[in-house]
Amino acid sequence: MVFKPPVECPICRDVLELDRTLEGHLVETHTHIEVARYVASRSDQVEVQPISD
Template sequence: MPFQPPVECPICRETLALDRTLEEHLVGSHTPLEVARQLAARHESGGLRRVSE
């Protein structure tokens, strides 16, 4: 099984335990507004692309 490095939350920079997913962390630890602001900031900086691209 390949090594999977730990995931870091893009909002709070917390390194997640290996048995946690980023989705679980975002839902349980951050408000929808925090997540929306992070997504908007990444989109505006060009960090996100459409799936079709």
């Protein structure tokens, strides 16, 4: 039997019930601006790696 670890919301750090999805939680619990701020903050943290020849 495969063990599936619980999903944690990256915005509020709540651990979701096993029958809930992250997408459902985000839509039901967080505003569009909260999700947008999280996405924007993550894209600021991405480092651009040069491609070697």
